Amino acid sequence: MKITLEDLAPFQEICRKICLNIPAGYAWGWDDKRHMAMVVLEGEDAELVFFPLFKEFRHHWNFTSTPPENASIIEWVDSQFGLMPGQVLFTSYALHNLVLCVAWWPWGEDQKVSMRVGLIPVNKARLRDGVADQCLRCWLQISLPDNV
Numbered sequence: 001m002k003i004t005l006e007d008l009a010p011f012q013e014i015c016r017k018i019c020l021n022i023p024a025g026y027a028w029g030w031d032d033k034r035h036m037a038m039v040v041l042e043g044e045d046a047e048l049v050f051f052p053l054f055k056e057f058r059h060h061w062n063f064t065s066t067p068p069e070n071a072s073i074i075e076w077v078d079s080q081f082g083l084m085p086g087q088v089l090f091t092s093y094a095l096h097n098l099v100l101c102v103a104w105w106p107w108g109e110d111q112k113v114s115m116r117v118g119l120i121p122v123n124k125a126r127l128r129d130g131v132a133d134q135c136l137r138c139w140l141q142i143s144l145p146d147n148v
Helices: 006-020 043-056 071-080 131-139
Strands: 029-031 036-042 059-062 088-091 098-107 112-121
Touching (some): 006 043, 006 098, 006 131, 036 043, 043 088, 043 098, 043 112, 071 112, 112 131
Antiparallel strands (some): 029 036, 036 112, 088 098, 098 112
16 A cells, blocks of 8 residues: 555654754754654753653653564664663654654763654555655655755
8 A cells, every 4th residue: 555645644743843842053864874864953952852752752762661562663673773871762653554753862971962753664564665755854844965
């Protein structure tokens, strides 16, 4: 079954709400290795974005908490990056066998945070090449590089 952007409108709304909390001056980039959108936040600006994530996402866990019951999410996280102390992963409910996630990675003596947004296929679903890129670039208004 081909999923359309309209099918994933609730995920687009979550992304819209995430962006509302990001102060002007920050720009989304793209993590080609993980096929995730990324923004680096600093200091108090990171706090403005972090706490509302608890409201927007159904689940969250860190290095010491119990992982989600869905084995697909655990496998995806382990294959992409794993979780280290201080990092938090937020996940939405499943929609069309996809889960929207935010990986929160503090660094630089906790003065900076890399926030990545991605789509996780669950229940043995496969995500066609380019689908995550297309959705996230649209929802987060990320421009393609000039050389593409």
